Amino acid sequence: MKSKVAIGVDIGGSHITSAAVDISTLEIIPETTYSVKVNNKAAKEAILLNWSEAINKTLEHVSKEADVNIGFAIPGPFHYKTGLAKFEGNDKYENLYNASIPDELTKYIDAASVNMRFINDATAFGVGVSAMGKAKSYSKTVVVTLGTGFGSAFIKDGVPLVNSEDVPEGGCLWDKPFKDGIADDYFSTRWCIKRYFEVSSKQVHGVKEIAEANDAYSKQVFTEFGSNMAEFMIPFLQKFKQEIIVLGGNVSLAHEFFLPTLKQKINEAGLLVDFEISTLMEDAAIIGSAKLFVSDFWEHVKNDLPNL
Template sequence: MNNQIAIGVDVGGSHITSAAVHINKLAIVEESTFSFRVDNKATKDEVLENWGLAINKTIDSISLDRNLEIAFAMPGPFNYKMGIGMFKGNNEKYESLYGLSIPDELSKYLNADKIDFRFLNDATAFGVGVASMGKATTYSKVVAITLGTGFGSAFLQDGVPQVTGDNVPKGGFIWDKPYRGGLGDDYFSTRWCVKRYKEITGKKTSGVKEIADANNDSSKMVFVEFGTNMAEFMLPFLIKYQPDLIILGGNVSKASKLFLPALKNKIEDAGLHVDFEISDVLEEAAIIGSAKLFDSYFWEQVRNTIY
């Protein structure tokens, strides 16, 4: 296994980041991290070429042989078992990759003779990563939530994603569950904050940071609503799962001091006692979490649950 080193890749809507990971230590190899901006509406060849640029930089930065193991933290919709893009009809990202086998096509752009590819949902990869480091390792049942351009989730027990069973939603996903005439993803993301602030003030903003920096009654109202709504939406899932810890990551979580009190209060009022942690290692955690697919013990636990 290349001396227990695999490459982890985090695919975002506007960038790709690649790094080598020590599997035994679950730590990123120094000076192996490279990021490139990507136009997610570009042709498949342009997208894959840019992905290849980042990954090849990582390959060149460290002494890896020509047989590589590469794991991706990939946004959905995606066929994670087969490595096939399912982005058709998605106006935000990577429609040109619809129906494309990433292992077959990306290999053409990589400096390697033989590559073993594995794929994991990006929010799940973040959850696996953060559950494997720091404070979270002392908790058994963890729910990881990513709040950014979209709303991601993962339910983990002893570091392993839970994707089936009566106490978790299928796949561990709740972004697609109905809420107030829409979906969870419509309410717990950057675009809801921007939309709600404009409804209240008539002002258009660039994102959550600008709203938080405004620090006025309107911005405070937005975040209190955000936290209250999020608790209301998540409570049925949390009551079923009974987590010990909830970890929040993503750009919206950087404003957690403004919405976390409302979120915590409503959850506590429902009789659920759970700790919270705000993570500032979203990308690093996703890279480590995806690379962990090449930990043989972990892989045996999850290989049959990836679809």
């Protein structure tokens, strides 16, 4: 594989997507994107076989004359420096617990020599959107992903900040205390479903159903969501002094219902900040993970990769 090409991989809870990225331009190479459904409760070997299926499809379209470089956007708990999976108690990929992905997955990859690097999926998304979206024009960006969990990244000049005085510990927000729990309990699909049931006695399966209901109950849920999010985030925003906030993830598709409240509360706190709803989705995570093989970027991040 030519040195200017790296494979970017986005590991989701239900599927994996792989694509080849030209790391000199940070553009996905056409006709190299492949997705494969994954049963995250399957045996270790079955999961790794699924993962390799997408990666090997991508590899069919690129030269493998030299080392194959693969960057992974992967959720935690995970040892990002070593590639050791620590999934436990999070209801997905638990059969990979204590598996070394570089050692185990390489057996299934159709290449003689493979280099693997790893980054948190929300961080990879943040790196991607700051490289290719509206945020590309800004120096300081806060990226938030809203879905099955609450992901975040603090980006300065394209580089995620993990150990910096102006960002929360670990450079992430999901585990920080809020109300009766942590942020992840409040800014996720499950909170929206739970809260909608509490106020309406109606059981739904996703945020899309709540948005489509467009009733007094859904409006109450989304207003509370936006208000809570502002209350939680404002202290961190005041410290970081970002210029733009980028929202991604499936819950962000319902932004028209909660974003006005979020914006209003942030403005009332005296913060002037732009917003972007990213449409890049997994493409951003793929580009962010492939960027691990851009030498200057790797030098910036390699010592700050968290072991979560």
